Amino acid sequence: MNKPTLYTCLSPALLHLYDVRDCIVVVIDILRATSTISTALYNGAKEIIPVDSVEKCIRLGKEMACITAGERDGKIAEGLQYGNSSFEYPREFIQGKILVLTTTNGTKLLHMALAKGATEIITGSFLNFSAVCQHLVEMKRNVILACAGWKDKVNMEDTLFAGAVVSEVEQHFNINCDSSGIASNLYQLAKDDMYEFMKKNDASHYHRLTKFGLEKDIRHCLTLDLANVLPYYMNERLVV
């Protein structure tokens, strides 16, 4: 059985342990970068330009007259127009527009994967879960599920998403990776009510976002297939 391999990388600080070249890298930042990316593209955004600094975001926004968005530490970064919530990007606002986005963890990880030679990058969230799984199964290529975490610490929700993907696609891959096993077992425990699971375990990001009144955001980001597109990175942009 010559199946492709699948690995889960639980933190950007572990990415150097995996060979990201010649495989599909799934960038995962559930709360909230990759959820927002799914939503904006699903709602008709022309493209999303992920950048790794607030300064670059502001500069591109001026040069290209596009929407600038992003957060640092969960809040809209100074100098940017919008934040990192799916609810800021309904169709009537975002359709046909270009969004330049920078976030604490997700967009940084994407650039890290690029710097390490990744050639195929897609973004994964519960909102586009089925599109991601279907793509991975169809492509029959090696896969790295790359969790953004929080400032290099492992987090609950990105691990849960990796576990959901592992649970869904495992029969198509050769998985010799304890992180994948840990993630899929965690997902099996949590899947009936991920919001309650996050709450019960006082997940750090649950804690952080509810302090900002963002319970609705969390519930949204934990819902399957609400924005079921496949964002992929090409020519410095995320498109579908």
Add this chain to the structure above:
Amino acid sequence: MNKPTLYTCLSPALLHLYDVRDCIVVVIDILRATSTISTALYNGAKEIIPVDSVEKCIRLGKEMACITAGERDGKIAEGLQYGNSSFEYPREFIQGKILVLTTTNGTKLLHMALAKGATEIITGSFLNFSAVCQHLVEMKRNVILACAGWKDKVNMEDTLFAGAVVSEVEQHFNINCDSSGIASNLYQLAKDDMYEFMKKNDASHYHRLTKFGLEKDIRHCLTLDLANVLPYYMNERLVV
């Protein structure tokens, strides 16, 4: 409630994210360094000198006329006398002797914690589970559960042990750490039969060691309190 904090660090490559000074660092390398350390000290070894290279192990062995032991990639390292199995260190052999030990992951992590300024280091294994938990509760100090993993990758058994400790002591600590939550949930799933859990999930180390015929070692290392001592690091040695 001014409880001390507890964090779980799932890989040595994440240790820089935690402040190891002024706290108790529990070095965890279930298969098999910290299990062997518990066993040898329980069986009366005078002290264990953990070293980070095979060369240093050989040199100290000659200088001090003591037992040299260690492995690289799961096998006895060339030039050393003994390996990394509890069964090599029964009382009749090890009592009163000094053991110089080097392993792929566990002893390396210990030296990394020292280099980062750790002042109190103990070693944890299922074999000395209760001694570790009792110490942590009594000391009322901040704690880092430091998993050795496998060549910086997160592994199943070290995560399970961290989860067991978290489950046991959590009411005594302020735990704002997703890795701890992930570990304790995993342990709850696995605790009724950790060996079967490791087997069912084809944990990488289960796979690696069973290839060497070491099922008995794995079962031993997953058993609670068979060598219930508290190894602590002092003057470059592990003693009880």
